Amino acid sequence: KRDWYCDKCKKDYAASETEKLSRAHQAIGFPELTGTRKMITWAEKIRAELINKVKYLKESLRIEDEAEKALSAKAFDQFFEEWRGETAAKWWIDNRKMTVRDISKRVAELSDEIRK
Numbered sequence: 001k002r003d004w005y006c007d008k009c010k011k012d013y014a015a016s017e018t019e020k021l022s023r024a025h026q027a028i029g030f031p032e033l034t035g036t037r038k039m040i041t042w043a044e045k046i047r048a049e050l051i052n053k054v055k056y057l058k059e060s061l062r063i064e065d066e067a068e069k070a071l072s073a074k075a076f077d078q079f080f081e082e083w084r085g086e087t088a089a090k091w092w093i094d095n096r097k098m099t100v101r102d103i104s105k106r107v108a109e110l111s112d113e114i115r116k
Contacts, residue, residue, distance in 0.1 A: 014041050015037075015041075017041075017045075018040060018041045018044050021044040021045065021047070021048050022040075022044055024048075025044070025047060025048070025051070028051075029080070029084055030047070030083070030084055031084065031087050032087070033047075033087060033088070033089045033092070034087050034088055034089060035088060035089030035090055036089070039089035039090060039093060040089045042089070042093060043089035043090075043091075043092035043093050044089075046092045046093060046095075046096045047092050049096075050083075050092070050095070050096075050098055050103075051083075053098070053099075053100050053103055054076070054079065054080070054103055056100065057100050057103055057104055057107070058072075058076050071111055071114060071115070072107075072111065074111075074114055075107045075108075075110040075111040075114060076107060078110045078114070079103070079106060079107050079110055082106075
């Protein structure tokens, strides 16, 4: 936590950080979030943390079979497409406690659907 000398400095810093996160998310295909300024600021941080969890999970997988690698890649792509449809800051805030296990479970479900 930072010690702020004035509310304007704190708000300006938060707005700057939110803008950086928003641009980074838009660069990888995520839309702008909707909601109040305060909700968007919080949701952008949450979205960054959740995206990092997905990246961690994806990078930690050790799959030897090429067909399984392709299936996994497709499932992760579909998973991100689901998230790209979530534009409300409220959704990200409500799902802020999503774990790597939750993400893994959903990716596995998508993999099973693709196999069918």
